[in-house]
Amino acid sequence: MMTIDSGNDAFADFRAGFPALRSQTYLSICDKMILHDDVRASVDVFLDHLAMASAVRTDHEVRVASAREKFARLMNVAPETIAATRNVSDGTNSIAWAMPWKEGDNVVLTSDAEHPNNVYPWLRLRERGVQVRVVAADAEGAVDADAMISAMNSRTRVVAAASATFAPGHRTDLRKLGEAAERSDVLLLVDGVQTAGIFRHDLSAEPVGAFATSTSKGLLGLYGFGFLYVSPKWIDRLHPAYLSRSSVLQKTDDHSTMGGFDWEYQPDSRRFEVGSYNLAGAYAADASLDRLLALGGDAIEARVLRLASMFHEGVSALGLKPAVPGSGPRQSHILTLGELDAGGHGFSSDPVIEPLSAFLKQRRIAHTIRRGQMRFGLHAYNDETDIDAAVGALRDGLQSLRAQA
Ligand SMILES: Cc1ncc(COP(=O)(O)O)c(C=O)c1O
Structure with missing residues (x-):
């Protein structure tokens, strides 16, 4: 053998x-x-702190920042381009609602190759007059990058695709899709949950507008914690539907301080972070990413x-x-x-x-x-x-x- x-x-x-x-x-x-044992041990540290009331929220949030930084390193981008989210759906919906749509704009996707969580967020936009252009998968059941590119027109704002489909499982030609999207000022949104942590992604070199994942598969963390990368090229054009203290530029670390009614979005992907974090998920990802980065x-x-x-x-x-x-x-x-x-x-x-x-x-x-x-x-x-x-x-x-x- x-x-x-x-x-x-x-x-x-x-x-x-x-x-x-x-x-x-x-x-x-x-x-x-x-x-992995290290991941469980990391979550245990968090649970021990909760049980003993031996840490404050900002102590725990160090792990969010650390997990964000490690995921950014794995994806070869700056930490500020990464938001800590809950899952793929959180990321896809965030982009779907942050895009400044005009009636008659469209999104291109392949419904018969995508997980429903990368389809429903787009269908919901029909109520806002957005056309959902559904392209057939190719004969093998894979995302057909050429057909998706052909379906794009001057009103296309987003093209959405999985980095690998959940079934039958082909990897998608993200470079081809992304380059075509970039030429036409279209945002390529990647559902990356099947490949993150398993295949190499270099988001500083790949023409990807946004990349949504959870840590519940190849990133070897927990359910209910994930990441959303948003390219700095897009950030100023994207205004999140949800807002909380974490999405807004702050002058102090005091969680209960507002700092007045004049507010500005965070200048980077943190504008997509909403409210308290899934801290157990952050502790898990912080440890699993150590292992993945070491390998x-x-x-x-x-x-x-x-x-x-x-x-x-x-x-x-x-x-x-x-x-x-x-x-x-x-x-x-x-x-x-x-x-x-x-x-x-x-x-x-x-x-x-x-x-x-x-x-x-x-x-x-x-x-x-x-x-x-x-x-x-x-x-x-x-x-x-x-x-x-x-x-x-x-x-x-x-x-x-x-x-x-
Ligand atoms: C391609 C793909 N996208 C999304 C999901 C799950 O989405 P979420 O993280 O929102 O639960 C799965 C889960 O099997 C998946 O395979």
């Missing part, structure tokens, strides 16, 4: 910190995070892509056809099997997918069924033993199904 990890102690050490990996093969990061974005991406190719090869050798390619720019950490939309969330009408899924569950191979497809997702804690376990279980599962037929 080819070994990709020999001598790679940093990844082995990282893997050893996840209790979940001692009792299962976890191939479901596209569904949700698992917690390095490039090394994580390279490892995940190598494992994904190995998985693709193993699965293809069984006669199964992954829906996402095993190499090239569309390859991702997600591998899906079965026919797209032959079912939904947790169920499939494909005669093979559900029994195979039940077989894998018995073997404790964590995965999900989404849009009727069996879905797996990889991260830096995975190694080749996980790929062998999954491919072996799929092989045995198929044999057992054939024996029953």
